[in-house]
Amino acid sequence: MSHFESCWNPASPQALQRRAALLERIAALRALEDRAAAASARSQAVFDKRGQLLPRQRVALLLDPGRPWLPLATLAGYGQDTPELARSVPGGGMIAGIGWVSGVRCMVVASDSGIEAGAIQPMGLEKILRAQEIALQNKLPFLHLVESAGANLMRYRVEGFVHGGSLFRNLARLSAAGVPVITVQHGSGTAGGAYMPGLSDVVIMVRGRSRAFLAGPPLLQAATGEIATEEELGGAEMHTQVSGLGEHLAEDDREALALAREVVAQLGWAPPEAPPAFAEPRYPADDLLGLMSDDLRQPVDMRELMLRLVDGSELLQFKPLYGAATVCAQARIEGRPVGLISNNGPIDVAGANKATHFIQWMCQLGHPLIYLQNTTGFMVGKDSEQGGMIKHGSKMIQAVSNATVPQITLQCGASFGAGNYGMCGRGYAPRFLFSWPNARTAVMGGEQAARTMQIVAEAALARKGLAPDPVRAQAQFEQTVALFESQADAFHTSGLLLDDGVIDPRDSRxxxxxxxxxxxxxxxxxxxxxxFGVARM
Incomplete structure (x- = not known):
């Protein structure tokens, strides 16, 4: 391995300024996550009266203590439920993440029924669909803790109803693929929500609390005139004794979760193999806070970042003298070999060819690819265009699109223009994609977009023989910058589920x-x- 030695001084004024800015963003991230937890916890008295656990308590009891938990999309829906960001509650009304249950890694999704009775929110639907996709792709048992009022009819939109069918299709696909689907029905599941247990392999119900019916008493009476109680229509005892929808009847949430753990334990899935021995990085993770500037125009040597992520801080650089603005290197992370790709400037012709070669080399070796995004895009200009930037950039995109190894993307800084595509952005279906709080994603920077629109507008006026109004032009310029900057923000893009979550840079490794x-x-x-999936009998 070649020992690229760090030249970074984490105690420099520049590093300390960057560190302070990033810590401020991390504090804002944690405050938003706490806002969702606090909103759910306001229902504590109601849950206590019913003898129930809050959703986060359920998840905690389900998981193996002391084992890693990887939360997903904690900012889902942020800014989408209300334009007033100070009132927006992130999370999409869902808790989702990957954790250990009875020694098996599982995908866990729980209705956050402390918020709006667990009614499915638009971005909450997108969040559970993404969780199902991850479970299928990574062969993870899918554990669903259900207590939901179903669709919020006060916010009904027909596209949400139609698109929501994908949730049930995915449950069927998981089961048919051989991925266990296990549901704990903590509370209500009405109408389409009844198909969550209906399309599960194993269902655990709670006496006196679980409900599952296609039509609840009000709808039944309105539709047919028939009068029936909730217990008669879809109670836990009825479903475990009469309809056969439920396999296990628990007395309370705690027993239901204990049963879920037993079901997972009985899968007989062998524990994963331990990775080989590895050395920790020679540089502390805390240095990562001072590396990236909040001004993304300031250059960063992304090899410094790599040194703080990989075993022993050892990198084998690939073509280091060719296309030097594109960084490619082989390394290991906790003993597992990987290929790393990052950017020390725009992606030029040489860099695109280098990355294409490297991606194909990693596919031949079977080594996963990790993209550390910090790119302003592909190089533009007369020389670049005449040099074939389009066709060489297309080769890189071809390689990213058709890579045969897992690809994981970490958005560390800028992710602009087609650089987002060439560096395996969300549209290229990386296996996982996480963002740092300072990351920015856009077709271009706000000032570049505003200047482009200003030039176009001035040219249009000139063709008409008119002169631009400086005051109006400046106002439009500032509005455009503000629009682009607000949409480029990592919290905004994560709210739209354009990543799998925003993480503390120190947790990256x-x-x-x-x-x-x-x-x-x-x-x-x-x-x-x-x-076909396992059918209910």
């Missing part, structure tokens, strides 16, 4: 290690697919 372990486990795990 641990998050990447978990993702790599998931990919390795999925590769080794042999499933027993069926022609």
């Amino acid at each position: 641990a998050v990447l290690a978990q993702c790599l372990a998931l990919c390795a486990d999925a590769e080794a795990r042999r499933l027993r697919p069926l022609s």
Whole structure:
């Protein structure tokens, strides 16, 4: 391995200023996550009266104590439920993450029924669909803790109803692929929500609390005139004794979760193989807070970041003298070999060709690829265009699109223009994609967009023989900058589920290690697919 030695001084004024700015963003992230937890916890008295656990308490009891938990999309829906950001409650009304249950890594999704009775929010639907996709791709048992009022009819939109069918289709696909689907019905599941247990392999119900029916008493009376109680229509005792929808009847939430743990334990899934021995990085993770500037125009040597992520801070650089603005290197993370790709400037012709070669080399070796995004995009200009930037950039995009190894993306700084595509952005379906709080994603920077629109507008006026109004032009310029900057913000893009979550940079190595372990486990795990999912009997 070549020992690229760090030249970074974490005690410099520049590093300390950057560190302070990033810590401020991390504090804002934690405050938003706490806002969701606090909103749910306001229902504590109601849950206590019913003898129930709050959703986060349920998740905590389900998981193995002391084992890693990787939360997903904690900012889902942020800014989408209300334009007043100070009142927006992130999370999409869902809790989702990857954790250990009875020694098996599982995808866990729980209705946050402390908020609006667990009614499904638009971005909450997108969040659970993404969780199902991850579970299928990584062969993770899907554990669903359900207590939901279903769709919020006060916010009804027909596209949400139609798109919501994907949730049930995915449950059927998981089961047919041989991925266990286990549901704990903590509370109500009405109308379409009744198909959550209906499309599960194993269902656990709670006496006196679980409800599952296609039509509740009000709808039944309105539709047919028939009068029936909730227990008669869809209670836990009825479903475990009469309809057969439920396999297990628990007395309370705690027993239901204990039963879920037993069901997972009885899967007989062998524990994953331990990775080989590895050395920790020679540089502390805390340095990562001072590396990236909040002014993304300031250059950063992304090799400094790599040194703080990989085993022993050892990198084998690939073509270091060719296309030097594109950084490619081989390394290991917790003993697992990886290929790393990052940017020390725009992606030029040489850099695109270098990355294409490297991606194909990693595919031949079977090593996962990790993209550390900090790119202003592909190089533009007369020389670049005449040099074939379009065709060479297209080769890189071809390689990213068709790579045969897992690809994981970490948005560390700028993610602008087609650089977002060439560096395996969300549209290129990386296995996982996480963002740092300072990350920015946009077709271009706000000032570049505003200047482009200003030039176009002035040219249009000139063709008409008119002169621009300086005051109006400046106002439009500032409005455009503000629009682009607000939409580029990591909290905004994460609210739209354009990543799998915003993380503390200091957690990057641990998050990447978990993702790599998931990919390795999925590769080794042999499933027993069926022609159809397990049918309810």
